[in-house]
Amino acid sequence: xxxxxxxxSVQAGGSLKLxxxxxxxxxxxxxxxxxxxxxxxxxxxxxxxxxxxxxKYRDSVKGRFTISKDNANDILxxxxxSLEPEDTAKYxxxxxxxxxxxxxxxLNGYGDWGQGTQVTVSS
Numbered sequence: 765x766x767x768x769x770x771x772x773s774v775q776a777g778g779s780l781k782l783x784x785x786x787x788x789x790x791x792x793x794x795x796x797x798x799x800x801x802x803x804x805x806x807x808x809x810x811x812x813x814x815x816x817x818x819x820k821y822r823d824s825v826k827g828r829f830t831i832s833k834d835n836a837n838d839i840l841x842x843x844x845x846s847l848e849p850e851d852t853a854k855y856x857x858x859x860x861x862x863x864x865x866x867x868x869x870x871l872n873g874y875g876d877w878g879q880g881t882q883v884t885v886s887s
Contacts, residue, residue, distance in 0.1 A: 771881030784857035
């Protein structure tokens with residue numbers, strides 16, 4: 765089970781930092797991802813980070829978003845800067861299924877979804 769937090773409403777160009785805490789497994793040792801789903805659209809992957817700290821991003825957020833882990837507190841973060849109205853969505857974190865050996869920038873293969881946290885960016 766995961767719990768996401770840190771969402772809110774900001775103006776374009778603003779910043780937010782999302783957090784994800786998990787129970788039942790160790791975030792720092794897992795391949796984790798951030799995903800988002802805008803109203804009326806399919807869920808999409810935003811960024812992933814593997815157990816070694818290697819990260820990947822979808823093209824539209826490269827240079828603006830940073831995924832990271834706080835290994836001491838076992839928390840996953842997504843720092844979002846230069847936010848755009850197109851970033852408006854509910855954001856979710858999820859763990860890569862542990863039996864899948866590769867940490868990929870995809871939607872498939874991730875589960876144990878939380879309730880998400882809403883991010884709204886106004887122009």
